Amino acid sequence: MSKTLLLTFLSLTTLSFAKTEYTGEKYLGKDIITNLDVNDLESGKTYEFFFEGVENSLGNPWYIPVTVIKGEKEGKRFLISSGIHGNELNPILTTYKVKERLNPKDIKGTVTIIHGLNIPGLLNNHRGYTFGGNSENTVDLNRLMNSGKTTTSDQKYSTLLWNNLLSKNADRVIDLHTSGKGSQFPLFVYADFRNSDIKKMAELTGADIVKMDNGEKGTIETSFVDLGIPSITFELGSGETQEALIVERATNGVINNLIFWDNLSGKEVKPDIETFYGNSWSRIRAEKGGFVEAKVKVKDKVKKDDILFVQYDAFGKVIKEYKSPNSGVVASVKDYPYSEPGDSLGRVIEYDKEDKDQKLN
Numbered sequence: 001m002s003k004t005l006l007l008t009f010l011s012l013t014t015l016s017f018a019k020t021e022y023t024g025e026k027y028l029g030k031d032i033i034t035n036l037d038v039n040d041l042e043s044g045k046t047y048e049f050f051f052e053g054v055e056n057s058l059g060n061p062w063y064i065p066v067t068v069i070k071g072e073k074e075g076k077r078f079l080i081s082s083g084i085h086g087n088e089l090n091p092i093l094t095t096y097k098v099k100e101r102l103n104p105k106d107i108k109g110t111v112t113i114i115h116g117l118n119i120p121g122l123l124n125n126h127r128g129y130t131f132g133g134n135s136e137n138t139v140d141l142n143r144l145m146n147s148g149k150t151t152t153s154d155q156k157y158s159t160l161l162w163n164n165l166l167s168k169n170a171d172r173v174i175d176l177h178t179s180g181k182g183s184q185f186p187l188f189v190y191a192d193f194r195n196s197d198i199k200k201m202a203e204l205t206g207a208d209i210v211k212m213d214n215g216e217k218g219t220i221e222t223s224f225v226d227l228g229i230p231s232i233t234f235e236l237g238s239g240e241t242q243e244a245l246i247v248e249r250a251t252n253g254v255i256n257n258l259i260f261w262d263n264l265s266g267k268e269v270k271p272d273i274e275t276f277y278g279n280s281w282s283r284i285r286a287e288k289g290g291f292v293e294a295k296v297k298v299k300d301k302v303k304k305d306d307i308l309f310v311q312y313d314a315f316g317k318v319i320k321e322y323k324s325p326n327s328g329v330v331a332s333v334k335d336y337p338y339s340e341p342g343d344s345l346g347r348v349i350e351y352d353k354e355d356k357d358q359k360l361n
Contacts, residue, residue, distance in 0.1 A: 021051060026061050035164045036066065044072040045065055045104055050053060053119065053164050054156045057132030062119040062157070066165070067095075067114050069102050072261075075109025078263045079170035080254060081220060082114060084142045084177070084213040086121020086130070089299050090247050091176030097251040102258075106265045111258065117141070117161060125240065127180060130153045141220035146226070160222065172201065172261055173231035174254055175220040178239040183344070184298050184333045187249055188235035191223065193279075193358050196226040197230040204260055205234055206271030209331055209349060212279040212358035238335070278349035279358040282325040284308060286339040290319060293337065294346070300330045302317035309345050326350050 010079050021035035027050045034052050041047060049071070050063035079099060083093035095115045102111055118141055120130040131153065144158035146167070147345030179185030186208035191201045193212040202210045215222035224231035234253065237246035249271065258264035276299075286292065291312045296302060302324045307324040328350030339345065351360070 009057065023144070030065075032063065033066075036068070036112075036169055037061050038068055038070065038077055038112060038169050041068060041070050043070050043074075043104075045198060046068055046102075049080065051161075053160055054153050056120065063167070064117060064119055064161075065115040066112065067099055068110060069104055069107055070110045071104050072082075072106030073108045074265055075107070076171040076261060077110045077169055078111045078258060078261065079166065079173045080111065080176065081117060081166065081173070082176040083116030083122055084118050084175070084220060085127045085140075085180075085239075086118045086123070087127050087170065087181060087240045088176075088178040088236075088348070090178050090238075090243055090250065092116055092122075093242060093247050094176055094236060094250045094254070098254050101251070101255060108261065109171075109263050109264060109270070110169075111263060127239075129157060142220060143216070145218055145220050146223040147218060152216075165219070166264065167223075170224065170229055170231075172197075172257070173220065173224045173229060174257060175199070175231065175233050176234055176250070177235045178237055179235060179332060182334060182336045183238065183346075184335050185235060185238050187237060187246055187253075187319045188331070190233040190235070191216070192222075192225055193360070195225070195230055197233060198225070200260070201230060201232050201257055203275070204256040204268070205232070205251065206249060206256070206273050207234070207274060207275055208262070209276045209278065209329060210351060211281065211331075212277060212360075214357055250278050265267075275321055275358055276326060276329045276349070277357045278331075278351045279348045280352040281328070281331055281349040283347050284322050284325070284345045285343055286311065286320075286322075286343040286345055288320050289340045290314070291337050292334065292345060294333050296330045296333065296346075298330055298333050303327045303328060308348075311339070324348050 001276045023032040047068040049066045053062035079361045124130045139154040149155035189202045189207045190213045191202035201323045221231045236250045237243045252269040254269045311320040328348045331347045331349040333346045
């Protein structure tokens, strides 16, 4: 093949891949797509799609709701994702609240909002991807991003999301989450402070606590960071509940980012919050079985050896006092009192000046 023919072939291949692909069908009145490329969408419009995922055990595809707001002016691509864990509900409402405040006339570039990635998990109120066919297994999709695996349905689902929806539609990313089941959590951010843009993204959220963190392989955040795309994980309080104040603050944090990075016109909201920045935390686990009383609340400042939890036996006798392993801030507290050995009771975060990677300056 001549060099000219080869270049033409590669160009056509790239063009065929880099486009939004429609099935030609609709679901609930919305166009169904199998591939999203925001670059080829017409400017000055708001698009509502259902992205087609893998088929469930009945042979029907899962459909993922996606909004793309493409501004009248050129600019960067901002991606806001939610619901990769199916019991994280504050993020879903936050995506709706953010969308309410966006108009193509005020947007530069594109803002893509995914209103719940893990449809089977959301339907079953499970953190993980829930299999059909009478299976009781679940899998954490937020450890499978960019894996390239396609053997099982969870792998196919996550690979479709990454390749055809997420990876090529973002210049900056905020991935919305909450804590796991049974844990009280503040407005919290995981961010890799080795990147100055990521550091700024975290600061703009107005979070209570920021954990400076190298990231974890397979997460949406780290998979984008590995591609050189600034990304943060934004934790919006507790799971399996709706917290109006948290949602309001999170919405402002997302909007602040859109304004600062020149995707949206307007004025940033300056929260009256003193953010704690830490890079190391310790988890306190139950050593015995029994009723646990929390002596601290989330965001409390504690010193080493302060009593955090007291545990009682079946007759009300104190059998264990759990002390803080370090000085810092309480980052999480278990909100269900009965505990078995090994249960996580809470975490205390601190700033370690000796950390070689994650530093404030």
